[in-house]
Each structure stands twice: as structure tokens, then as C-alpha cells.
Amino acid sequence: MNHFNPGALDILWLPLVPLIVVAVGAVVVLLAGVRVSDDDSEGLGWIALAFLGAALLFTLPLIGQSSSTAFAGAIAIDNYAAYFEITVILTAAVTVLMSLEYAPDFRLAGAEYYSLLLFAALGMMLMAAAGDLIVIFLGLETMSIAVYVLSGLMRQDPRSNEAAMKYFVLGAFSTGFLLYGIALVYGATDTIKLGPIAAALAGAKGGSPLLLAGLGLLLVGFGFKVAAVPFHMWTPDVYEGAPTPVTAFMAVGIKLGAFAAFLRIFLVYFGAAATHWNQVLWVIAALTMTTGNLVALVQGNIKRMLAYSAIAHAGYVLVGMTAAGAQAGSAVLFYLLAYAFTNLGAFSVVAALERRGERRDAIADYRGLALSHPGLAALMVVFLLSLTGVPPLAGFVGKFYVFSAALNAGYVWLTIIAVLNSVVSAYYYLSVVVVMYMTEGEARPIAVQAQPGMVAALALSLIGTVMIGVYPGPYMGAASSAFKSALSHTQVSSRQLKLRG
Amino acid sequence: MITWFPIVVTFVVAGVIVLVMTSASRMFGPRSPHTRIKGEAFECGNPPSGPAWGRFSVRFYLTAILFLIFDVEVVLLIPWGVEIRRLGVFGLVDALIFITVLIVGLIYAWQRGAFDWD
Numbered sequence: 001m002n003h004f005n006p007g008a009l010d011i012l013w014l015p016l017v018p019l020i021v022v023a024v025g026a027v028v029v030l031l032a033g034v035r036v037s038d039d040d041s042e043g044l045g046w047i048a049l050a051f052l053g054a055a056l057l058f059t060l061p062l063i064g065q066s067s068s069t070a071f072a073g074a075i076a077i078d079n080y081a082a083y084f085e086i087t088v089i090l091t092a093a094v095t096v097l098m099s100l101e102y103a104p105d106f107r108l109a110g111a112e113y114y115s116l117l118l119f120a121a122l123g124m125m126l127m128a129a130a131g132d133l134i135v136i137f138l139g140l141e142t143m144s145i146a147v148y149v150l151s152g153l154m155r156q157d158p159r160s161n162e163a164a165m166k167y168f169v170l171g172a173f174s175t176g177f178l179l180y181g182i183a184l185v186y187g188a189t190d191t192i193k194l195g196p197i198a199a200a201l202a203g204a205k206g207g208s209p210l211l212l213a214g215l216g217l218l219l220v221g222f223g224f225k226v227a228a229v230p231f232h233m234w235t236p237d238v239y240e241g242a243p244t245p246v247t248a249f250m251a252v253g254i255k256l257g258a259f260a261a262f263l264r265i266f267l268v269y270f271g272a273a274a275t276h277w278n279q280v281l282w283v284i285a286a287l288t289m290t291t292g293n294l295v296a297l298v299q300g301n302i303k304r305m306l307a308y309s310a311i312a313h314a315g316y317v318l319v320g321m322t323a324a325g326a327q328a329g330s331a332v333l334f335y336l337l338a339y340a341f342t343n344l345g346a347f348s349v350v351a352a353l354e355r356r357g358e359r360r361d362a363i364a365d366y367r368g369l370a371l372s373h374p375g376l377a378a379l380m381v382v383f384l385l386s387l388t389g390v391p392p393l394a395g396f397v398g399k400f401y402v403f404s405a406a407l408n409a410g411y412v413w414l415t416i417i418a419v420l421n422s423v424v425s426a427y428y429y430l431s432v433v434v435v436m437y438m439t440e441g442e443a444r445p446i447a448v449q450a451q452p453g454m455v456a457a458l459a460l461s462l463i464g465t466v467m468i469g470v471y472p473g474p475y476m477g478a479a480s481s482a483f484k485s486a487l488s489h490t491q492v493s494s495r496q497l498k499l500r501g
Numbered sequence: 502m503i504t505w506f507p508i509v510v511t512f513v514v515a516g517v518i519v520l521v522m523t524s525a526s527r528m529f530g531p532r533s534p535h536t537r538i539k540g541e542a543f544e545c546g547n548p549p550s551g552p553a554w555g556r557f558s559v560r561f562y563l564t565a566i567l568f569l570i571f572d573v574e575v576v577l578l579i580p581w582g583v584e585i586r587r588l589g590v591f592g593l594v595d596a597l598i599f600i601t602v603l604i605v606g607l608i609y610a611w612q613r614g615a616f617d618w619d
Contacts, residue, residue: 027605034612111609 012070015062015077018055018085019125025051026118033111041110045100045453048114052093052121059085067488069131073193076131080268080333080486083478084128084260087337088253092121094344094460095249098351100453102245105356108153117249120146124257128264131489133182133192136261140178140225143257144171147250151242163241170224170234178221184214198269198490206273215277218265219284225258226314229288236299239307240361244354247303248347251310252340259317259336267321267329268486274324281322282414289315289421296428302350303361305428306343309387312425313339319418320402323409326487330480331401337475338386338394341464345383348457349376369436377436379458384429386465389422394468401476563615570610574603 013020025048033044059082067078095117103113123143130136148171152164186192188211189200201211224231239247266277292312299305317339320332353360353369353376360366370377386393399422406415468475533539542549581588581596588595610616 027602030609031605031612034609 010070010072012075012077015070015075015081015129017058018062018089019122019129021051021055021058022089022118022122022125025055026115026122029118030111030115033114036110038107038109039104041103041108041113042100042453044110044114045096045103048096048118049093051118052089052096056086056089056093059089067485069489071131073131073195074135075129076264076486076489077129078485078489079478079482080260080264081129083333083482084256085125087340088121088124088128088256090460090464091249091253091256091340091344092117094348094457095245095253097453097457097460098245098248098344098348101451102243102351102354102454106154106243106354107356108243113150113153116146116150120150120249120253124253124260127257128260130261130264132194133185133197133265136265137179137182139257140261141175143254144175144225147246147254150246151238151250153246154243157241159241160243161241163238166234167238174221174224174231177217177224181214181217181219181221184210184217186214188214194265194269195490198272201270201273201276206276212276215270216280219277219280222258222262222265223284226255226262226317227288227311228284228314228318229291229311230284232288232291232311235311236304236307239310240301240303244303244347244351244361247306248344248351251306251347252343255310255314255317256336256340259332263321263329263332264486267324267332268483269490271324271329271487272490278322278324281318282411285315285318285322286414286417287315288312288318289418293421293424293428296425299428300363301361302363302366302432305363305432306346306350309425309429310343312421313343313387315421316399316402316418319406319411319414322414323406323411325405325409326480326483327408328402328405329483329487330476331398331405333479333483334472334476335398335402337479338398338465338468341461341468342383342386342393342395345379345458345461345465346387348454348461349380349383352376352451352454352458363432363435366432366435367439379462380436381433382462382465384432386469388426388429392466392469394465394472397469397472397476560618563610567607567610567615570603570606574600 028051029044029047032047033041036044062077062082062085063079065077065079067076069076096114099108099113099117102108103110120143123139123141123146126139126142127136128139130139148164148168151167152160154160182192185197188205188208189197191197191200200206201215205211220231222228224234227235239251242250266281270277289312292308292310292315296305296308296312299308317332317335320328320335350361353365353373366377366380369380382393386395389395389399391397399418403415403418406418577599578596581592585592
């Protein structure tokens with residue numbers, strides 16, 4: 001009888017400490033908040049923030065470590081994981097700041113709200129650090145189940161109920177696709193570890209229908225989570241119905257988590273076999289950008305408009321993925337960081353204007369905002385310009401890197417489509433600016449209370465958006481070192497394969 | 502063929518028991534007149550039919566969720582119990598972490614009043 005040997009698992013706790021801190025934080029918030037009434041949840045938010053801060057501190061020592069794995073390859077230790085973990089923690093922190101006044105005002109159940117937020121962040125971080133398909137699946141489910149509940153937390157609001165129901169049913173369905181894909185890939189290659197799967201894909205059996213069908217199903221599963229076009233139907237309804245900070249968290253965090261795993265599988269590990277999948281991604285990218293931007297043109301609700309804009313931005317990321325290669329990989333990572341701050345900012349402004357019983361989320365509600373709330377209007381302009389891609393803001397640099405990577409890889413037509421789409425998007429982003437600044441104000445001024453949390457969220461997003469745009473060098477450096485560190489896993493594993501062969 | 506003989510015996514015994522019981526109750530049992538309620542299918546005392554969209558108390562949903570906590574616990578602890586010697590201290594720590602997480606869920610449900618039926 002062979003004895004189970006925990007030593008063979010190469011247990012390394014250090015890379016897991018940030019995740020454990022976030023998980024413990026979620027539990028602490030849940031238990032601390034059990035007796036806290038819904039309109040008094042600010043303290044719980046601060047506890048959540050403290051744990052996120054601690055997690056951030058514990059992520060820092062992971063930067064710059066040489067790429068390795070732990071737990072028999074289930075957890076990857078590299079700059080790539082650290083990059084996404086830091087971005088996810090910042091996203092969660094900005095979301096918490098945004099909610100400090102919003103959650104009590106809308107009577108969101110505090111204990112559940114902050115705890116689920118942390119659990120979702122945990123799932124995203126796990127997806128970023130995952131080294132095999134099962135851990136990716138675990139992370140995806142941890143993230144998704146928490147967010148299904150979060151989107152329905154406004155229990156008295158039928159739109160919120162609809163959002164939760166739609167997201168849950170469609171999300172469960174797409175999880176089925178992903179899981180079936182994992183099963184087929186396992187069936188074809190006899191492993192769930194990404195390295196050997198990539199080797200099989202690049203090897204003689206690479207064209208096996210079973211493996212390719214598995215890849216296709218994985219693509220569908222991730223396509224749903226990042227809201228790529230044939231799988232985007234849920235996005236506007238869910239984004240509109242969910243509480244606005246949750247919408248921000250979904251638009252940014254879920255994309256970060258899903259893209260972290262998506263990119264690691266396809267771009268990093270399957271990059272050498274890109275011919276198997278990038279034609280499909282070409283089509284999905286073109287469809288996603290075009291549909292997102294065209295439908296956004298006719299939206300009358302700002303959250304729906306931002307939802308379609310989020311779809312379009314997923315399309316730009318997919319352009320970078322289609323290009324494949326190290327340059328495209330770094331560009332895409334950088335783009336996701338720029339997108340995170342910009343979108344968090346835009347949703348913060350939307351959340352700042354909402355009050356209980358008055359969901360001011362029609363674009364018409366923004367009439368005359370420049371007069372009633374000049375500061376918020378100006379911030380909104382900055383974020384919308386960054387989403388459009390106007391220099392010197394983060395969105396511009398991100399698009400510049402992604403599109404030039406696509407051009408260098410020879411995808412001229414795809415780049416042309418992407419640039420045309422950016423031009424189209426300027427129309428609906430700028431029309432919000434027009435509504436705010438150039439129409440007669442009938443916007444009911446709202447009592448501006450002291451909202452330190454919201455101010456902090458807006459300030460962080462603004463700093464991120466402007467700083468990344470003006471001085472992109474260090475962030476691009478971080479993105480490219482992150483991508484390279486992930487790539488070095490594949491080189492190690494192919495070297496090992498050669499040695500064995 | 503002989504291997505199937507015990508099964509044949511089982512069937513015969515079962516048939517004889519049923520025959521004896523029904524004929525005994527027919528011979529010795531009291532006779533009451535046939536009524537509508539008597540003609541209905543027996544469903545442990547519940548009315549056997551009703552509208553399909555019956556309404557349940559939402560509390561049953563909480564009971565089901567609570568059941569899930571213990572159900573999952575048992576599902577994972579039984580395999581662990583079978584392999585406890587091989588897994589050793591490592592498995593013990595793992596199981597304790599797992600139980601802790603479940604207990605947190607239990608405490609949460611308790612404190613939120615999921616156990617108060619009224």
C-alpha cells in the first residue's frame with residue numbers, strides 16, 4: 001500500500017497567504033456583521049478594507065520571484081499571478097470604498113454584502129494564480145456564485161431580482177460548457193495541467209477533434225464570463241439591475257478574473273498553437289467590438305450604456321489575444337489595468353448620484369449636471385474620455401499598445417475594425433458629456449452629504465486613470481514582466497519534456 | 502439453473518404471504534360501507550391531489566439549505582474517515598479546516614435566526 005505523502009505536494013504557503021487573508025476577512029466580516037443592521041454597515045466595510053490592505057501587503061513579496069509552482073502544479077507562482085492579484089485587490093478596495101455610503105443608503109445587508117465581495121475577490125485571485133484547469137474552475141465558481149447573490153442583494157427591487165435570476169441561470173449554463181470543455185480536454189490529453197495540455201496541442205495529436213472540441217467549449221465558457229458577443233445577452237440586464245457598486249465590481253473584477261485565466265490558458269500556454277484558435281477569436285473579437293459599440297449608441301440608461309461599452313472593451317482585449325505573442329500579451333495585461341481604473345471611476349460617478357428610492361441612471365437624468373455638480377461632471381468627462389481613448393489618459397495608452405501589437409502581428413483588418421469602433425464609441429461617450437454640459441439643467445440637485453468613501457473611490461480611480469495615461473512606463477514594464485514570467489513556465493515545461501523525450 | 506432456485510423461492514414466499522394476508526383480512530376483518538374518502542389513494546394522511554402550484558412555507562427552503570451544510574460535511578468526512586490512517590496529520594488538519602468553514606456557516610445561520618421557526 002503506497003502511503004500518501006504530503007511532501008510530494010510541495011506545499012508552499014507564501015503564495016497563498018494573500019488568498020487566505022482575503023478568505024479569513026470574508027469570514028470575519030460575515031460573523032462580525034451578523035447582528036449589524038443594514039443601515040449601519042459602514043464599519044464592516046472598513047474591516048473588509050483592512051483585510052484587503054493586508055492581502056495587498058502579502059502580495060508584494062511575491063513580485064519578482066522566479067516562476068515556479070506549488071501544490072503539485074495547482075498553484076502558479078509568478079509575476080503574472082501577482083499582477084492580477086494586486087489589480088483585483090485594488091478593484092475590490094475601490095468597490096468597498098464606493099459602497100461605504102451606498103450600501104447603508106440602499107439597505108444592502110452589510111455582512112453578506114462585504115463578505116460576498118471578499119469571497120468573489122478570492123475567486124478572482126485564485127483564477128489568476130491557478131496552474132491547472134480544476135483550480136481555474138474552483139476560482140471561477142467561487143467568484144461567480146458570490147456575484148450571483150451580490151447582483152440580487154436589493155431584494156425589494158424587481159430589476160435586481162431579475163438580474164440575479166438571469167445571471168444565475170445563464171451563468172450556471174455557461175459553467176456547464178466550461179466544465180464539459182475541461183472534461184473533453186482531460187479525455188483527450190489525460191491531464192488537467194496546462195503545460196502537458198499545451199505540449200499535446202502543439203504535438204502530433206494537436207488536431208484531435210476531442211481536444212479541439214474541448215478548447216472550443218472552454219472558449220465558450222470564458223466568452224460568457226468576459227461577455228464576448230455571442231454570449232453577451234445577459235450583460236445589459238444584469239449590469240442594469242445589480243446595485244451600482246456591484247455592477248462596477250462585475251464590469252471590472254469578473255473581467256479581470258476571467259481574463260486572467262483565459263489569457264493564461266490560451267495566450268501563455270496555447271500561444272505556440274495559436275493557429276488552432278485565433279481565427280475563431282478574430283471573428284469573436286470583431287463581433288464583440290462592433291455589436292457592443294453599435295448597441296451602446298441607442299441606450300437611454302447609463303448603466304446599460306456602460307454595459308455595452310464593457311462588451312466593446314472585452315472586444316478590444318480579444319483583439320490583443322488574437323494577435324498572440326509576448327508583445328500582445330503585455331499589451332493586453334496593461335489594457336486590463338487601464339480599463340479597471342477607468343471603468344471603476346465611471347461607475348463611481350453613477351453610484352454617487354444614486355439615492356435610495358431615486359435611481360438616477362437614465363442618461364436624461366444627467367442633464368445639467370455640470371451646473372448642479374460640477375466636480376462629478378468633470379470627473380465623468382475624464383473617465384468617459386479615457387474610455388473613448390483620448391490621450392493622455394489610460395484608455396488611450398491601453399488601446400495604443402493593443403492595436404499596435406495587433407498590427408505588428410499582421411492583423412491589419414482587425415485593427416482597422418477596432419479603430420473604426422473606437423471612433424463610433426466616441427459618439428455615445430461624448431453624448432453623455434453633451435447632456436451634462438450643453439443641455440438645460442433640470443437635474444434635481446441631490447443633497448450632497450459628506451461621502452468620504454465615495455470621494456476616496458473617485459480619487460483613486462482618477463489617480464489611476466491619469467497616472468497610467470501620463471506615465472505608462474512602469475505599468476507597462478510590470479505588465480510585460482508579468483507576462484514574461486508566466487511564459488517562462490511553458491519554457492520550463494517544454495525543456496523538461498525534451499529531457500524526458 | 503439451480504443458482505436461480507432461491508429467487509424462485511423468494512417469489513413464491515412473497516406471493517403466499519400476500520395471499521394469506523389479503524384473504525385473512527377478507528375473512529376476519531370488519532366490513533364498512535364504501536365511501537368517497539375510502540376510495541382515494543392513500544398518501545400518508547395528506548390529501549392525495551391538489552393544484553400543482555402548491556405553496557410551501559419559505560422556512561422549508563432554509564431547512565434545505567441547513568441540511569446542505571451537514572450533507573456536504575458527511576459526504577466529505579466519510580471518505581476521510583476511511584482513509585484516515587493514510588492521510589495522517591495532514592488529513593486531520595485538512596478536515597479540521599473544512600469543519601471550521603462549515604461551522605462558520607452554521608454559526609452565521611444560527612445568528613441570523615434560521616433556527617427560529619416562528
